[in-house]
Every structure is written in C-alpha cells, then in structure tokens.
Amino acid sequence: MKPEHKDIMKARKRNIRLTVAYDGTNYNGFQRQNPPAVAVQNILEDRLQKVFGDTVELAASGRTDAGVHARGQVVNFFTDGSIPVDRVPRAVNSILPPDIVVLEAAEADREFSARHSAVSKIYKYRILQGDIPDPFERNYSWNIRKELDVESMRACLELIKGEHDFSAFRAAGGPPVSPVRNIYEAALEVQQGGRIVELTFHANGFLYHMVRNIVGTLGNVGLGWKSVGDFKRIMDSLDRSQAGATAPAQGLFLDKVFYSKI
Incomplete structure (x- = not known):
C-alpha cells in the first residue's frame, strides 16, 4: 500500500x-x-x-x-x-x-497487515534431476540434467538451520535490512521415484533472492563441484561472490505464511 x-x-x-x-x-x-x-x-x-x-x-x-x-x-x-x-x-x-x-x-483485525504481521514463511523449491526433461515440469522446477548427491545437499541444509548471517546468499538490490535470519526447518525430500528433489525452507524471514541463492549453491554441491566444507566456508565468508548462481525462478513456491508462532 x-x-x-x-x-x-x-x-x-x-x-x-x-x-x-x-x-x-x-x-x-x-x-x-x-x-x-x-x-x-x-x-x-x-x-x-x-x-x-x-x-x-x-x-x-x-x-x-x-x-x-x-x-x-x-x-x-x-x-x-x-x-x-x-x-x-x-x-x-x-x-x-x-x-x-x-x-x-x-x-481481519484492523491492525492486521499481511506483510508486517507475518512471523514466519515456508518456501519450497523443486529440482527435476536427470537428463530427460519433462514438459509438464518445465515451468515448475529447475532441470539439472545429472543425478545429484542428495546426501551432501542434506548435510548442507543442516548447516543453515538456526540463526545466522546470510549475507553470502543475499542478492544486491534488496531492502537495507539485517542479514540475520533464523531458519527453523531446512529439509530435502526425493519424490516421483527420484525425479524430483523438493527443498523446504521455513524461516522467520528471507532476504532478497536468499532461497534461490542457497539452492544455486546447493546445486553445485549436488553436482560435486563444491563440497559440504566449501558450502560452510561460503556461508561463513558472508561474501555473495563466493556462492553459486541464483537458481531459476520457476522452481520456487511461496508455500505458507504464518501469523502466530508454531
């Protein structure tokens, strides 16, 4: 408004x-x-x-x-x-x-604001893995045409849980807010017989392009280009230039917004 x-x-x-x-x-x-x-x-x-x-x-x-x-x-x-x-x-x-x-x-109560009253959000990101594209997934997932090391990706997700400075995954152009966020849940689920890798992020807030930048870096780990240790060093560096490219937009879903703590 x-x-x-x-x-x-x-x-x-x-x-x-x-x-x-x-x-x-x-x-x-x-x-x-x-x-x-x-x-x-x-x-x-x-x-x-x-x-x-x-x-x-x-x-x-x-x-x-x-x-x-x-x-x-x-x-x-x-x-x-x-x-x-x-x-x-x-x-x-x-x-x-x-x-x-x-x-x-x-x-709604007169003081309710969809933006300012929110206490946490869940975003989900979908990756289609494998060298055969799916025409029905092209607008709803990132097609990585190799099999991913999902266990290493899960290990990285454990590292981002809790309260951290996420400057390494913050894109330029966002509002001037604190880069510290608290991630309550970071999970990976393999679906559709291994074709879909769905990532879930539940946090008290997200920086501009934060989820897509985390996913881009996780993709590098899944492909074997970076290790779990590299991911930790990138996160600790607070340097966006060390992280992976921003993952494509079409794989991202705003799943749920919470207005009371769960």
Missing part, C-alpha cells in the same frame, strides 16, 4: 484478508507494475475493485519475483464494500484468470 494512501484506506469499514494461489509463469512478479508489464497484483486489484465497488490497494506478505509461484500468498486490503466474506472467493474467482485463485477470505 502506498504510504500516502494508508490513512485513507484505514478509514474504511473493513479489513479483508485473502489467501491466494497463483502460477507465476505469465506474470512479472507479484508487485504492481506499470503497463505493458503485468503483475499478479495488477490483476487481483482490478478484479477485487469490480467485486467490492471501491479502489483496492493490496498489502502482501511478500513480493514474489517474475516466474515464482505461490500456494499460500496472503494479502489484505481495506474496503467499504458490503459483500459477505464467505461469498468473496467465488465472486472473485469467477472473473479472475485461471492461473490466479482466491483460496480463502476472512475479516
């Missing part, structure tokens, strides 16, 4: 919270963009305005990049619209494109 509009919006009667899923393939990220670029926020605000009958400015739990997907993005907005909250998902979904879906709607 634009700072100059905050007081105007908060004077409205209702604060609505939505949980939204979207396929990010065809969008220039979540955050509102100027034409001709189209973002998820552009589409969602436009359709919500039609349903609620007033201007909508969304606040979101996170601004996913172009090509990144969400299963559990959370947004909120203030409105004077009178539509009952239980009718909102069906009403909005009937005019949304099929790659954006409102899963849930609820009345």
Whole structure:
C-alpha cells in the first residue's frame, strides 16, 4: 500500500484478508507494475475493485519475483464494500484468470497487515534431476540434467538451520535490512521415484533472492563441484561472490505464511 494512501484506506469499514494461489509463469512478479508489464497484483486489484465497488490497494506478505509461484500468498486490503466474506472467493474467482485463485477470505483485525504481521514463511523449491526433461515440469522446477548427491545437499541444509548471517546468499538490490535470519526447518525430500528433489525452507524471514541463492549453491554441491566444507566456508565468508548462481525462478513456491508462532 502506498504510504500516502494508508490513512485513507484505514478509514474504511473493513479489513479483508485473502489467501491466494497463483502460477507465476505469465506474470512479472507479484508487485504492481506499470503497463505493458503485468503483475499478479495488477490483476487481483482490478478484479477485487469490480467485486467490492471501491479502489483496492493490496498489502502482501511478500513480493514474489517474475516466474515464482505461490500456494499460500496472503494479502489484505481495506474496503467499504458490503459483500459477505464467505461469498468473496467465488465472486472473485469467477472473473479472475485461471492461473490466479482466491483460496480463502476472512475479516481481519484492523491492525492486521499481511506483510508486517507475518512471523514466519515456508518456501519450497523443486529440482527435476536427470537428463530427460519433462514438459509438464518445465515451468515448475529447475532441470539439472545429472543425478545429484542428495546426501551432501542434506548435510548442507543442516548447516543453515538456526540463526545466522546470510549475507553470502543475499542478492544486491534488496531492502537495507539485517542479514540475520533464523531458519527453523531446512529439509530435502526425493519424490516421483527420484525425479524430483523438493527443498523446504521455513524461516522467520528471507532476504532478497536468499532461497534461490542457497539452492544455486546447493546445486553445485549436488553436482560435486563444491563440497559440504566449501558450502560452510561460503556461508561463513558472508561474501555473495563466493556462492553459486541464483537458481531459476520457476522452481520456487511461496508455500505458507504464518501469523502466530508454531
């Protein structure tokens, strides 16, 4: 929400919270963009305005990049619209494109902010391993065309658990915030008979491109280009230039946002 509009919006009667899923393939990220670029926020605000009958400015739990997907993005907005909250998902979904879906709607406390009230998030990243591509996975995974050393990758995930300075995995261009984050869970699961490697990251917050930079470095370990010891040295160096390339956007999913500690 634009700072100059905050007081105007908060004077409205209702604060609505939505949980939204979207396929990010065809969008220039979540955050509102100027034409001709189209973002998820552009589409969602436009359709919500039609349903609620007033201007909508969304606040979101996170601004996913172009090509990144969400299963559990959370947004909120203030409105004077009178539509009952239980009718909102069906009403909005009937005019949304099929790659954006409102899963849930609820009345929120006036002080609730999808962004500032969040206490932790889960991101998942999918890797398709093997030399045979899958046309149905091309927009939802990173195809690494060799078999990965998943046990070494798991060992690296153990190293990132807990509170650390993640400067080595922080991309330039993000907001000027502390690089210290607490990772509660970092796990690897092999699925679909070994074809899919799914990585899970649950933390109290993430830096700009942090997950994709960790995954890019894990990929180097999985391919045998770096060792577990190298990964530890990279992390301890606090130097982004020593880490691997940023993993492709299409493998990343914002899975869930928590608003109370678990």
